Amino acid sequence: MNNIDYTLEIIGEKKTYHPREEFILPIINSNKKIFEITADNSYGKTFVLNLIAYALEADKLSDERILKSIKESISRYDDEKSYGLNYEIDLELPDNKKLSLSKSIGRGKIIQIDDGAPINHKILHRDLTVIYDVPTNPNERLNAVIKDLSVWNDNIKSKTINIAKYFSNLSKEFDSVRNEDKIVKLEKDTIAIKNNIADTEIRIKKKESWLYELEIYSNLKDLSLYLKKRLELETKLLKKQKAFKLLKKPSKIEKKDELKIKGLNNELAILEKDFKEVISKLIAEINKDTEIEELIVDDGLIVSYYDFIRNTEINDIIQSDDYVAMQKKFIESIEYIKDTIIRFISEKKNNKSYIIHNSYKELIYLLEELVENEIDHFLKSATSVDSKKLKSSLETIINQHKVKDYDSLKSFLTTGLKPLGGYISQFMRVQSQLNKENKKKLVDDDGSKYYKIEAELKDLKHTLKSVKNNFDLTCATCANDLKILDLGRFDSLDKVSAIQYNVQQKISNPQLLENLNASKTEIQRKLRDLREKIKNLDSDKRLNERALEMERAKKTSRYNDAQKNKIKSFLHTISLINVNLRSYADLISKIEGGNLSEFTAQEDVKFMELAGKIIAYSMDNKLLRADGDFVNLEFYDMIKQEFHCENDIIIKKDDVSTGLASANYLKQRIENVEGKYVVILLDEIGNMAQNALDSVIKSIKKIEDQNRLVMAVFTRPNSKGIKIIEY
Numbered sequence: 001m002n003n004i005d006y007t008l009e010i011i012g013e014k015k016t017y018h019p020r021e022e023f024i025l026p027i028i029n030s031n032k033k034i035f036e037i038t039a040d041n042s043y044g045k046t047f048v049l050n051l052i053a054y055a056l057e058a059d060k061l062s063d064e065r066i067l068k069s070i071k072e073s074i075s076r077y078d079d080e081k082s083y084g085l086n087y088e089i090d091l092e093l094p095d096n097k098k099l100s101l102s103k104s105i106g107r108g109k110i111i112q113i114d115d116g117a118p119i120n121h122k123i124l125h126r127d128l129t130v131i132y133d134v135p136t137n138p139n140e141r142l143n144a145v146i147k148d149l150s151v152w153n154d155n156i157k158s159k160t161i162n163i164a165k166y167f168s169n170l171s172k173e174f175d176s177v178r179n180e181d182k183i184v185k186l187e188k189d190t191i192a193i194k195n196n197i198a199d200t201e202i203r204i205k206k207k208e209s210w211l212y213e214l215e216i217y218s219n220l221k222d223l224s225l226y227l228k229k230r231l232e233l234e235t236k237l238l239k240k241q242k243a244f245k246l247l248k249k250p251s252k253i254e255k256k257d258e259l260k261i262k263g264l265n266n267e268l269a270i271l272e273k274d275f276k277e278v279i280s281k282l283i284a285e286i287n288k289d290t291e292i293e294e295l296i297v298d299d300g301l302i303v304s305y306y307d308f309i310r311n312t313e314i315n316d317i318i319q320s321d322d323y324v325a326m327q328k329k330f331i332e333s334i335e336y337i338k339d340t341i342i343r344f345i346s347e348k349k350n351n352k353s354y355i356i357h358n359s360y361k362e363l364i365y366l367l368e369e370l371v372e373n374e375i376d377h378f379l380k381s382a383t384s385v386d387s388k389k390l391k392s393s394l395e396t397i398i399n400q401h402k403v404k405d406y407d408s409l410k411s412f413l414t415t416g417l418k419p420l421g422g423y424i425s426q427f428m429r430v431q432s433q434l435n436k437e438n439k440k441k442l443v444d445d446d447g448s449k450y451y452k453i454e455a456e457l458k459d460l461k462h463t464l465k466s467v468k469n470n471f472d473l474t475c476a477t478c479a480n481d482l483k484i485l486d487l488g489r490f491d492s493l494d495k496v497s498a499i500q501y502n503v504q505q506k507i508s509n510p511q512l513l514e515n516l517n518a519s520k521t522e523i524q525r526k527l528r529d530l531r532e533k534i535k536n537l538d539s540d541k542r543l544n545e546r547a548l549e550m551e552r553a554k555k556t557s558r559y560n561d562a563q564k565n566k567i568k569s570f571l572h573t574i575s576l577i578n579v580n581l582r583s584y585a586d587l588i589s590k591i592e593g594g595n596l597s598e599f600t601a602q603e604d605v606k607f608m609e610l611a612g613k614i615i616a617y618s619m620d621n622k623l624l625r626a627d628g629d630f631v632n633l634e635f636y637d638m639i640k641q642e643f644h645c646e647n648d649i650i651i652k653k654d655d656v657s658t659g660l661a662s663a664n665y666l667k668q669r670i671e672n673v674e675g676k677y678v679v680i681l682l683d684e685i686g687n688m689a690q691n692a693l694d695s696v697i698k699s700i701k702k703i704e705d706q707n708r709l710v711m712a713v714f715t716r717p718n719s720k721g722i723k724i725i726e727y
Contacts (some may be wrong), residue, residue, distance in 0.1 A: 129675030
């Protein structure tokens, strides 16, 4: 945090409050982002949180994201008859931008980023997420714990299947006499599993090597694009700078008026750039595909639409005598080109080659699944076809019917062109505001041109800086991957192209370059499958080794009847559990839906009991009482909404406060939070044990490690004075 200053006048109390230096100075002078404020009651801990939340417009968030009671607590400062609140707050964002929040007498709230044009709360909340919570109410928190049931169910199902498999094998060998045939089989199976693991690890290394090669090649492609873009921007910047030097800055205009005119010009420059980028991408997509280019060129009507799009800039539309007709014609031209290309793509997908290529490719995926799960022998016994030969034949057919992948182009046409209409409308609105300001402040045409080019220069410099940063980062990655010490080898398109060509020649599987992004995605999918297979094989190996160890340790005595019955009974029980677990998934989804009183069947009630024990376990089998002591928690009755504890103690959910349930809920909220920037405010965490709080802080640290955390502040009561703890 860079700065926080405020004045709070409570009109009815005839009192005025200013920041407590004991709170503020440790926070604004620290390089940390996570703070715990501890102080006695009425020291203003909650107000610090309310102030930050109020400035960030947290009371405008939906009810799903913030408690109504907190929204009411924040929004009360809008009541100017009761409160006079003015403030200046500067927050340093993770990407080194500055978020400025202010409110002063006679002026409402202002939100700015890097001293740019003011933005509203909707724009702020698109990038910045506020989590403001008072983790003291289990009635609203316990549902978040219950949602973990589906995860538990899947984990238990996986474990019980392995256990059932093991005891099933054991039950077949009730005779405890050492079975040499079984030992031989287990040894053989263990060796086979180890060999399978080794083969799978080789396949993983091979695919990792391919992926590494593709990443290098992909980075070099990006490097070329960044370099080309940088050169284009530097050329544009030079031309703009020359034009700007010939202009004279308007005189006799006040600073605040000039800032407003500059802000409007900045908005126009960004809108014009965004508009051009979308059109440039459309033109580039058409130019890079010969068939689509011919489709456009061969039809006079399409050419007229296409030429109109290419030769029309956003200023041409705005400055037209008939703006509405011009805008309509432009949007119609865009829609016509889009529909024409999408129809062409649809026709391609109905083409015989496309159907053969994709259908056979799906067949290869299925075949690979069979091979990786070692069940392709069923195919051979049913069809007398060797899996490897079949896959090779299918790949040959696919190569003979190669097709282009139009998915990314189709995605761009359906979604990427949508903002154009909005850009035009917004440009018109801002231009109208600018014209009024220029007229009001007597800024002539030369003055308007001065501010316009100045704004364009600013945007060009900002874009160029971003491109240079991306280029430098990608350049460093490429240099590291290729062991190149001389970064001068990346300073021209020809040099980068030469390196890219050399890398391309060394790629182990050149076919992967035909659709680079799709190849990378597919390899990553296969790597996930192979790594999951390694985990399963390793589990099987451990079970085999354990079974082998037990078989070797057997004595020459038999199981007695009691032991046999216990094993059979346990195996029967675990089998029933497995059957039930398969049907529990649907039941869990209904539980998460709400009304639990409808579950009266014995099987459902039994599951409720099991789920209640799982919930208790997830809360560390402890429940915090009102007197501050923990009581052992045995299970939670979800139908009656009661906690069943040691010594036959039964506690209604509404009568209990649990910091651990809150911690579990907060971890879930924090780790699933979206947004480029995140502010976390937690009030009154005193009911949470330190280990629970540490767990929450660990989740916050994950957000910080992702370079998304703006700041996190939480409060705890302390009768021994003010203390600020940094994490």
